[in-house]
Every structure is written in C-alpha cells, then in structure tokens.
Amino acid sequence: ETGVTQTPRHLVMGMTNKKSLKCEQHLGHNAMYWYKQSAKKPLELMFVYNFKEQTENNSVPSRFSPECPNSSHLFLHLHTLQPEDSALYLCASSQEPGNWGETQYFGPGTRLLVL
Amino acid sequence: AQSVSQHNHHVILSEAASLELGCNYSYGGTVNLFWYVQYPGQHLQLLLKYFSGDPLVKGIKGFEAEFIKSKFSFNLRKPSVQWSDTAEYFCAVNAQTSGTYKYIFGTGTRLKVLA
Numbered sequence: 001e002t003g004v005t006q007t008p009r010h011l012v013m014g015m016t017n018k019k020s021l022k023c024e025q026h027l028g029h030n031a032m033y034w035y036k037q038s039a040k041k042p043l044e045l046m047f048v049y050n051f052k053e054q055t056e057n058n059s060v061p062s063r064f065s066p067e068c069p070n071s072s073h074l075f076l077h078l079h080t081l082q083p084e085d086s087a088l089y090l091c092a093s094s095q096e097p098g099n100w101g102e103t104q105y106f107g108p109g110t111r112l113l114v115l
Numbered sequence: 116a117q118s119v120s121q122h123n124h125h126v127i128l129s130e131a132a133s134l135e136l137g138c139n140y141s142y143g144g145t146v147n148l149f150w151y152v153q154y155p156g157q158h159l160q161l162l163l164k165y166f167s168g169d170p171l172v173k174g175i176k177g178f179e180a181e182f183i184k185s186k187f188s189f190n191l192r193k194p195s196v197q198w199s200d201t202a203e204y205f206c207a208v209n210a211q212t213s214g215t216y217k218y219i220f221g222t223g224t225r226l227k228v229l230a
Contacts (some may be wrong), residue, residue, distance in 0.1 A: 018116070019202035040124070040222060041222060042119065042219070042220045042221055042222050042223075043205070045217070045218065090159065092159075102147075102209060103149070103161050103164065104161075104218065105159065105206075106151075106158045106159035107158060108157070108158050109158075
C-alpha cells in the first residue's frame, strides 16, 4: 500500500539547520494531516488541511511551518528545532476532515533526530 | 478534555494464546472508535472501526473489538495470536468537538508474539 508517501524516511539535523519534510497522497483525498509520534505519548495532531486550507493548528510552535500547495502535497518546514522535537512525524490523509467515521490513511513517517 | 487510555503498554504472548488489549475513552457524546495497527517497518493502518449498529466489530486478520458504551470501552480481541501479529496497536476515538470530529489516539500497546 503506497497511498501516502513521505520523504525523507530519516533525517538528522542540527538546531540551526533548516529542512523540509514532504508528504504526497495518491488517494484523491481532500484532507491532509501532520502528526507527531513520540515514545510513550499519544499521537499528537499538529496541523489539518482541507482543500489546501489550514483548518487546524494545535498550538504548534512556529519553528514548524506547514505548507499545502494542493490537495495531494503537504510539507512541513523545520527551522531552529530543539532536541525535544526529535520524533516520528506522520502524514495522513482522509476524504475530508471532521466527517463521521472518517478513516485516516497514514504514510510511513519521517524519523527526525535533532542534535 | 477527551482522552484515550490504553493500559497495557507492552504485552508478550506465545503463539496461539488469546489476546485482549484494553481501550477506554473519556467522552460523553457520540463517538466513532478505531483500532489501528503498525507492523514493524510499515505504515499505521486501520484494523477495524465502529460507528453504529452491532457493538461487536470484526476486522482484518481475525481481530474483533466490542464497544461497551456503559464502560466507555472498546477492547481489542483475538482468540489465537500468530507471530505475524507482532506490532504496535493504537486505539483512537473520533469525537465531536466544537462542531467537527477530531481524532484522539491512545499511547499504543506494543505486542510481541513469541514463536
């Protein structure tokens, strides 16, 4: 199943670097999501986009900057991150956000390590 | 605030043993309930979901879950596990908040099945 792809799969960056994570969905969905998965914590929803418009920002620090140029692509731009930002970043898509019984389809994630 | 609790963080079983993973949620309104699974090196994917009707839901690979509204629970079961069931299992609730439905995930249960 390669409905949602993410690149890179692994990323190591210093605190002063700028990098971007990319997500692409091939499912014809209208909604895309960024989640953060840290050890021993629930998946944390970061951002939601519906038809390219950001509909949710879950109090995410400004050092994370999302971009959604179209319904199939989603980016997460990273700058001046902290070591505690090290985690697995998951992208997901669904037909539309906030619908009853909506199933989300996840990508494989980008494992980020901030040194 | 809504939350999802998975009480078992790590479970180790031998093949053919029966499995039950607990999931409790805190939300008084109408919910949809999901179990997602993440096999080693693979994407998070849907295992089964409940949104109405029969509270006993059957999913892929012989898994089932029972929604008990009075207990706010949605426990996952399998009568006889296989080595290939080794994975991390996430319970999730899709609940209405401020007019839209949001996903809330549990912390996950890591299952290891010994051959």
